Structures are given as C-alpha cells and as structure tokens.
Amino acid sequence: MSPTTAAVVPLATPAISSLTPSSGPTSGGNDVVIAGTGLSAVLSVHFGSSTATFAEVPSTRLNVIAPPGSGTVSVNVTTVSGTSNSLSYIYFPPPTLTSLSVTSGPSSGGNSVTLTGTNLSAATSVRFGPSSATFTVVSSTQIIATAPPGTGTTTPGGTSAGVGYTYVASPGS
Structure with missing residues (x-):
C-alpha cells in the first residue's frame, strides 16, 4: 500500500468589503466590524500606521477595536496569505x-x-x-x-x- 498525502490548499488572499461603522472618534475605542473574505489566520489589522486589537469570527468577519487616530486612514488586514485591499476610515474630532x-x-x-x-x-x-x-x-x-x-x-x-x-x-x- 502506498501512503496517501493530503493536498495542501493555500488560504485565499484576504479581501475586505466593508467597515461598520466607517468612522469614529479620534480617541478610538469603538467597535468596528470588518467584512470580507479570506479573513482567517489574521496576523494584524492596521488603521493607517496603527495596529488594532481584533477577534476573528468566521472567515468573513473581524471584530476590531479602532485605535486612536486622526483624519482619514486606510484600513487593511494581513493574514498568512497576504495583505488585503484598503478601505477608508474617518476619525472625527470630539464636538x-x-x-x-x-x-x-x-x-x-x-x-x-x-x-x-x-x-x-x-x-x-x-x-x-x-x-x-x-x-x-x-x-x-x-x-x-x-x-x-x-x-x-x-x-x-x-x-x-x-x-x-x-x-x-x-x-x-
């Protein structure tokens, strides 16, 4: 008998389709849901140059806590398979x-x-x-x-x- 080998299926490169909400306070701390595909084995989530805290849900969603920031920044997700496209997130100063x-x-x-x-x-x-x-x-x-x-x-x-x-x-x- 010959041994069987399992085929290695590479993980899909992540792609993000939405941020909910797509804006928040400059102090950060608000919950943001990132929806997309290939969101498993996440290494990091970036809001501009800041790293966000996250929790993986299924491979189509991440729950993220926005870090402090200002202006409009690009958000992307990095997994073991690569870095996603970017979506814009807007920081609003307090009233x-x-x-x-x-x-x-x-x-x-x-x-x-x-x-x-x-x-x-x-x-x-x-x-x-x-x-x-x-x-x-x-x-x-x-x-x-x-x-x-x-x-x-x-x-x-x-x-x-x-x-x-x-x-x-x-x-x-």
Whole structure:
C-alpha cells in the first residue's frame, strides 16, 4: 500500500468589503466590524500606521477595536496569505459647545435652542440632562434643537463639555 498525502490548499488572499461603522472618534475605542473574505489566520489589522486589537469570527468577519487616530486612514488586514485591499476610515474630532442661543426655557419644553460650537456636523444625539432632544445639524458649528420637557438645571456632560440650561416653571405651576 502506498501512503496517501493530503493536498495542501493555500488560504485565499484576504479581501475586505466593508467597515461598520466607517468612522469614529479620534480617541478610538469603538467597535468596528470588518467584512470580507479570506479573513482567517489574521496576523494584524492596521488603521493607517496603527495596529488594532481584533477577534476573528468566521472567515468573513473581524471584530476590531479602532485605535486612536486622526483624519482619514486606510484600513487593511494581513493574514498568512497576504495583505488585503484598503478601505477608508474617518476619525472625527470630539464636538465642543461654546454657547446656547437661550439658556432657559419652560419645563414643558418645546422651545428652539441654537447650539454653537465646533465639530458638530457628525452629531448623533443632543441631550438636555438625561433627556434626548430632536435636532437638526445646520453646519459644523451650529445645531438647532427642540428642548424636551424637564426640570431643574442640566449639567454639562456627555461626549462634549456641555453648556448649562435651566428649566423655568410655567406661571401657575
């Protein structure tokens, strides 16, 4: 009898098709899912020149923690079979608030408040204390929000340093 030999099948060169999300904060730390093919036996994941922490899922997906960075960088995956194509990832600087058009309003909410600051174009939420507000991004320096109902004084917090807002009791309350 002759011995049988197993055929060695080379691993496919990795190819990435999407990053979800394709942007995040300059501080990094957010979860990014990289989808593609040939994503097994991963050696490294790079966001520009920075190496990211990753966990292999099936050979079509990687869970990655974005490293800190700035601007737009190329993301690629290196496996034992080679380095993938690159996709762009955009780092957004944190928003800052400098002023509110009005700093108080009725406890019933509903008044329009213009928020002024920097890096506001990528805003995903506006909060007055613990309450979410509806809002429209006007530009990178301005958002118009509708104050939700509330009481007391909101305190700065959240992603940007906040600006205080005081709820005033309606006459007869």
